[in-house]
Amino acid sequence: MKTRPAGEGPRYPGGVTPSAGRADESATPSNARAAEAGEDVGVYVHIPFCERVCPYCDFAVVATPRLAAQRDERYTDALLAELSLRQPTFAGRALASLYFGGGTPSLLRPESIARVVEAVSNAFPPRGAVEVTLEVNPSTLERERLPAFRSAGVGRVSVGVQSFDDGVLKRLGRAHRAVEAHRTLEACRATGFDSLSMDLIYAAPGQSLEGLARDLDAAIAFGPEHLSAYELSIEPDTPFATAAARGQLDLPDEDTAVALAELVEARLAEAGLSRYEISSYARPGFEAVHNRRYWRRKPVLGLGSGAVSNDPLAPPKRPFGARVANLRGSDAYLECIEAGSTAEDGPAEVFDAATARGEAIFLGLRERRGVEAAAFEAEFGATPQVFYGATLDTLAEQGLLTRSVHGDLALTARGRLLSDTVFAYFV
Numbered sequence: 001m002k003t004r005p006a007g008e009g010p011r012y013p014g015g016v017t018p019s020a021g022r023a024d025e026s027a028t029p030s031n032a033r034a035a036e037a038g039e040d041v042g043v044y045v046h047i048p049f050c051e052r053v054c055p056y057c058d059f060a061v062v063a064t065p066r067l068a069a070q071r072d073e074r075y076t077d078a079l080l081a082e083l084s085l086r087q088p089t090f091a092g093r094a095l096a097s098l099y100f101g102g103g104t105p106s107l108l109r110p111e112s113i114a115r116v117v118e119a120v121s122n123a124f125p126p127r128g129a130v131e132v133t134l135e136v137n138p139s140t141l142e143r144e145r146l147p148a149f150r151s152a153g154v155g156r157v158s159v160g161v162q163s164f165d166d167g168v169l170k171r172l173g174r175a176h177r178a179v180e181a182h183r184t185l186e187a188c189r190a191t192g193f194d195s196l197s198m199d200l201i202y203a204a205p206g207q208s209l210e211g212l213a214r215d216l217d218a219a220i221a222f223g224p225e226h227l228s229a230y231e232l233s234i235e236p237d238t239p240f241a242t243a244a245a246r247g248q249l250d251l252p253d254e255d256t257a258v259a260l261a262e263l264v265e266a267r268l269a270e271a272g273l274s275r276y277e278i279s280s281y282a283r284p285g286f287e288a289v290h291n292r293r294y295w296r297r298k299p300v301l302g303l304g305s306g307a308v309s310n311d312p313l314a315p316p317k318r319p320f321g322a323r324v325a326n327l328r329g330s331d332a333y334l335e336c337i338e339a340g341s342t343a344e345d346g347p348a349e350v351f352d353a354a355t356a357r358g359e360a361i362f363l364g365l366r367e368r369r370g371v372e373a374a375a376f377e378a379e380f381g382a383t384p385q386v387f388y389g390a391t392l393d394t395l396a397e398q399g400l401l402t403r404s405v406h407g408d409l410a411l412t413a414r415g416r417l418l419s420d421t422v423f424a425y426f427v
């Protein structure tokens with residue numbers, strides 16, 4: 001698979017300063033090989049605190065109207081302790097991306113973010129400029145901290161706008177209103193962040209085509225370099241799931257949801273934001289480096305409650321890698337880390353060849369570039385057609401998938417609309 005070459009930084013300003021790399025005295029032979037081979041790692045840091053819990057959310061979050069300094073410090077200490085515990089698995093790798101997600105990571109004080117940025121870049125000395133992203137929700141507190149976050153090493157902000165329509169925001173149970181979103185986006189630009197991403201939700205309760213068009217126009221007016229547009233999904237065991245089961249959510253029907261999805265792609269394309277992944281749009285050169293690691297099955301170290309790590313390949317025992325998730329509860333996570341152990345929620349899922357092949361297909365199809373048959377063959381010994389011939393024939397006949405003369409795979413426009421149906425064949 002093609003990846004951004006180590007040492008070639010993304011075009012984001014700020015972020016972690018490149019270092020020449022330092023010798024790792026504790027390096028094992030395989031760590032030393034990783035360093036020699038120029039292998040890299042992305043680090044995801046989960047901050048579980050949110051001002052309030054939105055009724056559609058099923059992330060590992062905890063309602064925290066005000067994050068006390070002591071609690072902030074305790075959680076940050078735990079993140080650094082976990083980094084020390086888990087660093088040896090990824091030792092010798094260079095930092096390629098650092099992503100603070102949540103939750104609402106900007107509830108953490110800038111000095112805490114700075115501590116984590118410094119510790120992570122010391123653990124994995126980068127070889128070039130590194131994308132450092134912080135998710136921010138629109139609020140006065142977070143807005144005032146933007147300059148300090150920038151000084152802490154954050155180069156890219158991702159603002160959880162969701163909608164510029166107060167009615168939609170209210171029905172989504174969001175804590176902010178449109179005016180806050182406008183002010184936060186303006187403050188991001190005024191602070192000098194020139195890699196700005198925002199999240200929008202479509203197919204929200206009561207949302208019309210006209211309302212979504214206004215949302216898109218408002219978003220485009222800020223000239224974001226990146227935008228993620230997510231169709232609202234109703235997750236089990238959430239208040240929205242209960243309300244939907246009772247028929248109390250005014251959700252769009254299937255045809256309207258398709259029209260909304262088509263509107264998103266068309267409007268953003270007109271504005272120069274091209275769809276490079278199912279939910280992601282970017283100007284050229286601003287595709288999310290960190291998120292791409294997941295679609296390309298590259299190693300990611302996840303720190304914090306509920307965070308997931310994709311461990312590096314470790315032949316011959318784990319030739320297809322492994323995945324491990326941390327405990328979702330922040331108290332349970334803190335107790336484990338403070339007792340000196342990692343906080344894994346059960347044993348790692350070690351991938352066998354069949355699972356890894358399925359993931360390579362459905363994650364690869366998320367990106368517009370699709371799955372390259374030659375790269376797939378190099379990893380698995382045969383092309384996708386050999387393993388999935390009948391399924392690929394069916395999907396192609398249904399107009400969901402294209403195959404090039406070389407056997408490369410990509411979703412069609414219809415396939416992108418029905419991507420969950422396609423992916424289900426490979427999970």
Ligand code: SF4
Binds near residue numbers: 049052054058059102
């Ligand atoms: S702000 Fe985001 S992470 Fe927090 S509860 Fe709402 S949807 Fe979930």
